[in-house]
Amino acid sequence: MGSTNSTLSKIPNAGDLMQETGFSPAHIVRLYDRYKALDKDKKGHLCPQDFGAIKELAMNPISDRIIGAFFSSGQEVLDFPSFVRILAHFRPVDKNRPKDPNSPEHINSRSNKLKFIFQLYDQDKDGKISRQELLQVLRTMLEKQVTEEQLESIADRTIQEADLDRDDAISFDEFRKSMEKVNIEHKMSIRFLR
C-alpha cells in the first residue's frame, strides 16, 4: 500500500480523478503505469500512433474507431485524466456506490456507456447514425465474406428496425430504445484488476 500511495502522489489530480471516475487508487496506479508504458517517447501525452503500436489492437476490426473515440474532441494528444475518464466508461456499475443526486451521472452509467458506443458509430457527430455510417461499421465487422448487397440488406434492416421517426437514420434516443432490453451494465463492462 505504501508504494501505491507514493506512486499515487506522483499522479496529478489523482484524488479528483478517483472521485470522478470511481477508480480505486490501485486502479489509478495501474492505469498510470500503463499510460506511461504506452507513451514510448516519454512526451507526456499519448497520440494515436501510440495506440497503433499496440499489436493486439491491430487485429481488431474496429480499432481505429475505438482509438478515435479516445481522441474524440478533435485534439491530437491525450493526457492521463482523459485516458482514465474514457476507460472509466467500462467500469462495472456498482450498486453500492452512493448516487449523489446533485452530481452529474457517473461516467460508467448506462447512458454514458451507450453514448460511448453511439459515438463510435456516429463518426460525423451529427447525432445520428446514418445508413452510410452503419454500413461502414458493418463492413469492417463483417470482414470481406459478405457481399455488398447483403451488407446493405442488413443495414436497411437494422435501420428499419430501430428507426422510429422514419428519417432513415438512428438517433441516440432510437438507439437507446433499441438497446432497451440489453443488459448494457454487464455487457459493456470489463474487470479492472485491483
Added chain:
Amino acid sequence: MLICTWLLLVCSVGETAADLYVKGASVPPEPSRTPSRSSPEEYGNPGSAVARSAEAPAPTAEDGASPRHGGGYRIVQWEWSYVQTPYIIALWLLVASVAKILFHFSQRFTTLVPESCVLILLGLVLGGIVLFASKKQLYQLDPGLFFLFLLPTIVGDAGYFMPARLFFDNLGAILMYAVVGTLWNAFCTGFCLYGVKLAGVIDDRVEAGLMDFLLFGALISAVDPVAVIAVFEEVHVNEMLFIIVFGESLLNDAVTVVLYKVYISFVEVGPGNVHTADYFKGVVSFLVVSLGGTLVGLVFAMILAFVTRFTKRVRIMEPLLVFLLVYLAYLTAELFSLSAILSMTFCGLGCNKYVEANISQKSRTTVKYTMKTLASIAETIIFIFLGISAVDKSKWAWDTGLIVCTLIFIFVFRAIGVAGQTWILNKFRLVPLDKIDQVVMSYGGLRGAVAFALVVLLDGGQVKAKDYFVAATIVVVFFTVMFQGLTIKPLVTWLKVPRSTNRKPTVNEEIHERAFDHILAAVEDIAGLNGYHHWRDKWEHFDRNYLSKMLMRKSVYGKSELWEACQKINIRDAISVIDQGGNVLTSARLSLPSMVSRASFPEVTNVTNYLRENGSGVCLDLQAIDTNPGAKVEEETETHRVLAGNLYKPRRRYQAHYSRHFMTVRDQERQEREVFQRNMRSRLESFKSTQYKRHKKDRSQKKRKGSDAKEQDANDKPRRNVSWHDKDPVVVPLESEEEMGEHSEKEEDVGIVFVARKTSETPKERPSSVSAALEVCQSPSVAPPSPTCGEKNLPWKGGVGVLPPCVSVEATKIIPVDLQQAWNQSISSLESLSSPPVPQEPQHPRVSALSRLGGPLRPAAAGQGGSGTGPTPLTSRQFQFPGGKEEEESALSLHLQEVQPLMSSMRPPSSTTQIPGKRRNPRMYLRSLVTTPPSAREPKSRGPTQL
C-alpha cells in the same frame, strides 16, 4: 396409468414366459409328432400357451401346452424368446412415453409438480406392481445400462446444445464449484458422517470405517446433471444461474470419478496400507482423468467437424455421424477410464459450431429432434427406474441415523460451500452473484441417478455397509429430486429470482453486441489488461484463421455469423407478419415485430416454434421441443409459404442434393408440380372431372373462397418456393401423395394469372428469350409427377437455390399448343403405355441410361394391375428383382443428373411432352408411389426371418 400397468403386466408375464422357455429347453420335449419341424418352433409353443392363459399358474400352462405339439404346421407361433429383449425395451420406452404424455395432459398440474417427481412416483407404483406380480424385482436401474446408454444420451444433448458463450463466460465459477465445491462436499460429508458414527448416532450395524464414509461422501456429494436438467428446465431461472449449476453438475464428474476410484482402491487395500504416495497419485489421477477426458472430447469434436466437411453428397449420414462420434467420445473416455461426461460435454461443445455450419438444415433439425427425444426418454426412464429400484427391499437396509445425518450434512455443506466459494468468486467476477443466487444454487444442488448407479456398483464384499449406503442414497435422491424439486419453483418465485426470457435478439442487438465484443477487447488491450475479452479475442482470431478454415466447408467458411443471425431474424419477422395476416409481398415498409414498437404485437407462438425447430439460438430446455403448443399443419405451410418469396437467396449450402435418398423426393415433386401445374392447368380442367372425384369437396370449398383469389395468388406462389426448401419436415413419400393431389387441386383454382406475375417479379432471373423459356418449362415436364428415382436427383431440383425456374410469358403462350397435342396423343395412347419413351439417340450412352430409367416406374404401375391403365408384360420381370433395383437407381441417378438437362434441350418439344402425357395420370402416379417403396423394402424385411 392403466395402460402402463397393463404393459407392465405384459412385461412380467413375458418374463415368466421366457423363464418357462428356458425350462422347456432344458427338459427334453415331449415326443412330438412333427419331427421334421426344427426345434425353435416347438419351444415357442409353451410360451404361447402361457400367453393365452395369461394369469394361469405357470406349470399347468406348460402341461397344457404339450399336447399341442402334434398340431402339424402351426399358423401362429409364439416367438417370445426371439423378440424378448427388444420387446421389453420397446415396451419400457412406450411406458415412459405414455407416462410423459399423460403427465402433460394437465397444464395446471404440470406447472405445479416437476415431471421428475411424478416419474419417480410412477416408478414406485410400477415397481410395486412388478414386485407383486412376480414376487421378485425384475427391473432396476442397472449401472451398466445407465452409464453406457442412458447417461450418454442426456449428456450428449446437454453438451451439444450447451450455450458455449454463456458457458465460457462463466467457466471460472463453474470450475470452482465443480472442483472445489465437490471436494469440499465430499470430504466434509465423509468426515462428519464418520464423526457422527463415532459419536454413536449411527447404528452399530452399519459397519463402516473412515474410508467407507469418505467413499460414500464422494459419491453422494456430486450434483447430478440429470436431476439438475430435469428440475431447472421447468424453473426457468436466469441463464447465468442455470449455466453455473448445470455446468457444475457436468464438470464435477471428473472429481467424482477420481474420488470414487481412489477410495475404492483404498477400501480394497485397507486404510492401513495407504501410503502418502497414493494421495499424490490421486491428485495426478484427477488431472489425468479430467484433462484427458477433455482432450478426448476435443479430439473427437475435431474429427466430427472435419468429417462433416465432406458429407455434401451424403447428407443423410450427417445426423448419424454426429451421434456416433459424440457417443464414441464418451465410450473412448470410458475405455481409458477417463471422465466420460467431461469428454462428451466438450465434444459436443467443441464441435457444435462447425458441425452446425457444415450439415444441412434438415440434418440440424434431425439432430436436434433426435437428441432431444433420446435425452427426454432417457431421463424419463431413469426416473421411472429410480422409483422402481427403490421398491426392491432386498437391496437396501434402513438406518435412520445415517439417512438423517446424510441429508442434513449434504444440505448444510452445500450451503456453506456455495457461500464460501461465491464470496471468493465475487472478488473476481464482473457480475457478482448475490444472496438470492446463492440460495438458489445451494438449493439446486440436486443429487440423482449418478449417485445411485455408483452406490449400486459398490462391491458388497468390500464395503460392508453397502446396503445402508444404498438406502441412504435413495432417500437423498428422492428427497432432493422430489422435495427440493417440488419446492424450488415457489422458492424462486418467492425470492424473485430473475427469470430467463425467451426473447430473441433483434438485429440491432445482434450487431451492437458484436460490436461490444470488439470494443471491450480493444479497451482491454489499451488498458493493458490481459483479461477475459483479450483471450477470447485471441481465440476467435485463432478460430477464424485456422480452426474454421480447417473444419468448415469452404462454402460455409465465408459466411458471417452476423449475417446468419440477421437472416434468421428476417425469417422470423416474415413469419410473424404472415401470422398477423399481413402480406409481405405487398407491404414494402411494414412494421416488423422485432422493432422497438414490438410491444404492441403479441409474441407469436408460431414464430418461436419455428425458430426452435430451426435451431436458432441456444435452447437450454431439454424439452423445449415438447412444449410446442400444437403447431398445426396449416400454420406450418403458412410459415413456409412466406419464407421464400420475400427473403434473400437461400443459403448455398442447402442446395446440394444429388444423393439418392427419399428426402429429396419432395423437393423434386413440388417442383415438378409447379411447372406441371403452370403449363397444364387448362388441360387438367378437363382431366380432373374424371380423375379427381374424391377431391370434389375440397375443390368446392376452394371455390367458395374464390373471392379473394387474388390474394391467394400471391400467397400461393411462395409456398411452392418454400416447399422444396430444406426446412420442410421429412415426409414419407406415401403421405405426400395425398397432399400432392390436394396441392394441384389448389393450384388449379388459382388461375393462370400468377404465372405472369411471377415473371414480372423476377424477370432478371431468367432469360426471356423464347428458346430459353422453352427449355425451362420443358425440362421439368419431361419429368411429370412420377417419382422415378432419377427425377429425384435432377440437378436443378435438388440443387437450385434461387427462386424456382420462372416461366416467362412467352413460354405460357407457346407451350400449350404443343402440349395440347401431346396431351391428346397421350390420352389416346394410354393403352400403348408399354412402349417405353424411345429416346432420340439411343446409341448415345447417356441417353440409353435414361431410357433404362423408365424401369422402376413401370413395374410400379404394373404391380397394381387391373385398373384399366394397361399393365405391361415387360415390367413383370423387372419387378422380380427389387433388390437389384436400388443399386441400379444409384448408378442411374448420377447418370441422370448429367443427362436430364441435356435431354431436354435435345428433344423437340412435341416428343418430350408425349411422355408426360402418359405418366400424368395421377392415379398411376399415386400407385407408383404406393408400390415402389415396398418393393424396395422387401429384401430387408425378409432378413430377420432368414436369420
